[in-house]
Amino acid sequence: MKIRRILSGVAAAVLMAAVVTGCGSTAPADNSQAGSDAGNAGGGNDAAKETTITLWSIATESDSFHTAYADAIKDFETSHPGVKVVHETFENESYKTKIKSAVAANELPDVFYTWAGGFSQPFVDSGKVLDLTSYYGNYKEDLSEAAVANITYDGKVYGSTIVTPVSAMWYNQKIFKENNLEAPATWDDFVNVCTTLKAAGVTPIATSAKDKWVLAMLHDGLTLKSVGPEKLQKTLLKQGGSYSDPDFLLSAQKIKELSDIGAFIDGAAALSNDEASAEFYAGKAAMYFTGSWMGGSIMTDAADPTDFSVAPIPVVNDKNAKLTDFMGGGADSLMVAASTKDADLSAEFAFEVTKGISKYAYLSGAGIPAWKVNYDDSTVPELTKKVTEYANSATSFTLWFDTLLESEDANEYLALLQKLYLGSITPEDFQKEMAAQLEK
Secondary structure (H helix, E strand, O other): OOEOOOOHHHHHHHHHHHHHOOOOOOEEOOOOOOOOHHHOOOOHHHHHOOEEEEEEEOOOOOOOOHHHHHHHHHHHHHHOOOEEEEEEEOOHHHHHHHHHHHHHOOOOOOEEEEEOHHHOHHHHHOOOEOOOHHHHOOOOOOOOOOOOHHHEEOOEEOOEEOEOOEEEEEEEHHHHHHOOOOOOOEHHHHHHHHHHHHHOOOEEEOOOOOOHHHHHHHHHHHHHHHHOHHHHHHHHOOOOOOOOOOHHHHHHHHHHHHHHOOOEOOOHHHOOHHHHHHHHHOOOEEEEEEEOOHHHHHHHHOOOHHHEEEEOOOEOOOOOOOOOEEEEOOOEEEEEEOOOOOHHHHHHHHHHHHHHHHHHHHHHOOOOEOOOOOOOOOOOOHHHHHHHHHHHOOOEEEOOHHHHOOHHHHHHHHHHHHHHHHOOOOHHHHHHHHHHHHOO
């Protein structure tokens, strides 16, 4: 089965279209209508009376999307009397195991959060998720085909996209100014930033190697900026590329180089994402590599959000990549279980709530909207506006390794990356084992 991907130009277009238009606890959700009348896909208020919709997501209380989910759910419940949403949340890494197990055991909730691309392809292949193509027709004016391209399989839409996040380098501009530094655009500049900060007694980079996806945010970005988007996608999708290509060794070598110069925060192997990011918010580290949702977290968790800024991940090999190439795109989505008792209502909920989450997350600074912005966005935090501008000027988007890769390959990748960070394998070993995994 082949996945219809967002092409570079189309991906940039959907982000521009979305933004320019307008410029776990298991419990019933404590949540103006998020959607429009066009979203009534057939569930209707009559059919919804005394009905419960179950939803799983990763929007825990510490997640920057938590409030956006709560507000969007509240809007849906208000516009659908008699419908109660039971929202259960899970930590990112544990959720990946939870949702795969639920699919295998046929124990899915009505609606659930997922990542598009290779992560969700097995769910589609198993027949456990609902084809939403007919429902999507009611929303395509506000949610473009490009926005749902990564959740489209064999021409059928299987999910509703929430946001279009991108990876970036988040940094403490106050610390940078105190050390006469600017955001680096090249690898040499980046190493200079790290060594200068280290000499000044400042930890350059906070990260989590316990939550492996956090470390992957940096490695994925460095790989993209080493090999370029075309080679990276062909290799990860097994469409003619090879991880044995010498360019793929560069990013692994860079991770080791950063480790050797002491760029990473002490104890990163034992720190969770929440713990590592808290160090960054507190000014105990100067940089953090993660997605555009960081903007919202800075607004709520940093003592002074004006101390922070954002920039693209530096270029490693300018023969292959540009500063304007980004990891990211439309991946965060909601799917509907084929086993749901009310397909019409659950489908309507999936689209209406993703539309609401997209809006509220953008307004709070947590995400770049996948849906058209047809509301006042003057209150969007400057950090989010800045990263959105970067996304709008992007020359390409490539989904993250653990999203684009098939599940088994993604798990092996993250395990190898952790070993690379810990020094138990060399960069050369990492490349060799990745190449072998992708040749299976």
